[in-house]
Amino acid sequence: MKISPGADNASIFLRKGLHELAHHRPAQALAFLRKSVELIPPSCESELSKALYWLSIALLRLDQRDLAVKSLANAQKLRRQSYARKFYVRNVNEYGMIRRPTKELDDLYAFVSIQLSSYLLKRQNHRFGSEAEHSAVLKLILEAWKRLKENNEFRNLECGEKLYLFRKLKIDFPSFNAYSAGLRYGAPRALQATLDNIQTCSCGSGLPRMQCCGRVQGLSEL
Numbered sequence: 394m395k396i397s398p399g400a401d402n403a404s405i406f407l408r409k410g411l412h413e414l415a416h417h418r419p420a421q422a423l424a425f426l427r428k429s430v431e432l433i434p435p436s437c438e439s440e441l442s443k444a445l446y447w448l449s450i451a452l453l454r455l456d457q458r459d460l461a462v463k464s465l466a467n468a469q470k471l472r473r474q475s476y477a478r479k480f481y482v483r484n485v486n487e488y489g490m491i492r493r494p495t496k497e498l499d500d501l502y503a504f505v506s507i508q509l510s511s512y513l514l515k516r517q518n519h520r521f522g523s524e525a526e527h528s529a530v531l532k533l534i535l536e537a538w539k540r541l542k543e544n545n546e547f548r549n550l551e552c553g554e555k556l557y558l559f560r561k562l563k564i565d566f567p568s569f570n571a572y573s574a575g576l577r578y579g580a581p582r583a584l585q586a587t588l589d590n591i592q593t594c595s596c597g598s599g600l601p602r603m604q605c606c607g608r609v610q611g612l613s614e615l
Contacts, residue, residue: 403432407444414447419454426451442471446480458491459611466608470598487552487601489608500555501538503609507559508534510612512566530566537564556603 406429413422426448433441445468452461462485468477486492488503512530513519521527541547541562550558594605 403429403440403444406432407447410447410451414451414454419451422451423448423455438471442468442475442477445471446475446477449477457613459613462489462491462608462611463614466605469600470596470605473599482600485604485608487604488556489604490611497542500542503556504538504541504559505531505534506609506611508537508562508564510610512564513612533564533566537562553603556609 406425410422410425410429413419413425426444429444430441430448433444435441445464449461449465449468452458452464465477465481465485466489469475469481472478484492486499488499490499490502490506493499493502509530513521516522521530541558547555547558592602594600594602594607596606598605
């Protein structure tokens with residue numbers, strides 16, 4: 394079978410990227426691995442999955458966790474029976490984020506990421522206007538988290554119910570004219586939301602939706 398020039402070049406870039414990783418140069422590896430991913434045709438699922446996996450490793454070594462998870466999530470979707478899938482399941486929590494040392498930290502990072510993303514999506518260029526704005530918004534989010542986790546009902550919620558709650562809860566940011574305050578949360582709807590989150594993802598990955606296409610996205614993915 395004839396190999397296309399693009400696929401051949403992709404293999405060259407992949408080898409160069411792996412060489413740089415082996416010599417502990419993830420920044421240099423990143424450029425080669427991204428080029429490899431760009432050149433591999435979508436039909437070459439095995440090769441693309443491999444390149445995306447190694448791209449995620451380079452990103453992790455550079456502490457770019459959000460983008461690493463995004464790359465790894467795409468890699469494991471392409472090949473369900475692969476090391477990328479095993480690595481993803483082992484290192485990613487139920488929210489589809491990097492697993493933290495405790496369940497409470499998993500909840501906290503998911504809550505903060507959802508609230509910050511929701512706020513930034515309403516801002517120009519999806520960025521904070523100043524460090525003062527960033528600090529003020531983060532403070533309000535952490536205050537809301539403190540009140541939420543002190544609620545006895547919250548402690549007994551399943552992960553899918555928590556995710557539904559995180560996305561429905563709206564924080565008032567009066568200084569920045571963001572969005573209105575209020576929490577609309579009912580048990581029947583929460584139960585349905587839980588079922589929606591834990592059911593198998595429609596993309597065919599075999600994972601629960603909340604750990605796959607419905608995962609919590611990091612700020613770097615905005």
